[in-house]
Amino acid sequence: MVEEAGQGGGMNAARQLLFPFTQRWRERRDSYRPAGEPLRTAEYDIAAIPDDTTAKDFVIRHHYAASYPAARLRYGLYHQDALVGVAVYSHPVSDRVLTSVFPGAAVESVELGRFVLLDDVPANGETWFLSRTFTLLKREGLLGVVSFSDPVPRTALGGQTIFLGHVGTIYQAGNAVYLGRGAAQTLRLLPDGRAFSHRAEEKIRHREQGWRYAAKTLVDHGADPLTEPDDPAEWLARWLPRLTRRLRHPGNHKYAWSLDPRIRRHLPPSRPYPKRQFDLA
Numbered sequence: 001m002v003e004e005a006g007q008g009g010g011m012n013a014a015r016q017l018l019f020p021f022t023q024r025w026r027e028r029r030d031s032y033r034p035a036g037e038p039l040r041t042a043e044y045d046i047a048a049i050p051d052d053t054t055a056k057d058f059v060i061r062h063h064y065a066a067s068y069p070a071a072r073l074r075y076g077l078y079h080q081d082a083l084v085g086v087a088v089y090s091h092p093v094s095d096r097v098l099t100s101v102f103p104g105a106a107v108e109s110v111e112l113g114r115f116v117l118l119d120d121v122p123a124n125g126e127t128w129f130l131s132r133t134f135t136l137l138k139r140e141g142l143l144g145v146v147s148f149s150d151p152v153p154r155t156a157l158g159g160q161t162i163f164l165g166h167v168g169t170i171y172q173a174g175n176a177v178y179l180g181r182g183a184a185q186t187l188r189l190l191p192d193g194r195a196f197s198h199r200a201e202e203k204i205r206h207r208e209q210g211w212r213y214a215a216k217t218l219v220d221h222g223a224d225p226l227t228e229p230d231d232p233a234e235w236l237a238r239w240l241p242r243l244t245r246r247l248r249h250p251g252n253h254k255y256a257w258s259l260d261p262r263i264r265r266h267l268p269p270s271r272p273y274p275k276r277q278f279d280l281a
Helices: 013-017 052-062 125-139 169-173 198-205 213-222 232-243 261-266
Strands: 021-026 030-036 045-047 071-079 082-092 109-117 144-149 162-164 177-182 183-187 245-249 253-258
Touching: 021 052, 045 125, 052 071, 052 109, 071 109, 071 125, 082 125, 109 125, 125 169, 198 213, 198 232, 213 232, 253 261
Parallel strands: 109 144
Antiparallel strands: 021 030, 045 071, 071 082, 082 109, 144 253, 177 253, 183 245
């Protein structure tokens, strides 16, 4: 996710001092804008993106992870007809990510899978964009939203930081319920600092739909092509240790919002929000 923002124009001075910058992305490089910077909302439009191609191209081009979730709904933020932000609401790998939080079937809720704004969008664009996509989700009859923030920085093999990590400040500004951390796990980092997901491994191992794209990621970093006669498990065993490094991750922060007043009572009280100060030195 891309965020570290204040709440609209009403963010108090103490929060601005604690979180003085808001993170942005362009071409997978991060930059920062001063928190509390006003947004001229009359200059911006929000619209549903009907196809995956437009949203996916934007996310892959600009988000540091260069990956795209299993999208259900996509919304674009437009400035003078130019796409400057994308919110992708997706279905998680496990239904329990949703059903453990909200009543009903998993399809009645969504995960905020990607939220990407370009570096020319003023700081308060995040909370404004997010709140208005929630209004659109309500019209679709959805009950709730979960999202995760990743607090662990990523570095490329050469040591340069490609992602500072974030604690979910924009979610806190939007009065999300903080549910604690997700499960701890061990990530495999590619030389450029991106994570090679366990799901990508499984796609390759079982030659599931999308395995060629997943394998190409390793090929792009130096692996031999995975051909039809090759055993995928042996191929992974050969190349994963050569091309990735392990990172022990304590788990992402998990947040939730109820979109329907009738289910708010099902959410537990929010735990204390995690906090941290920015250090851009």
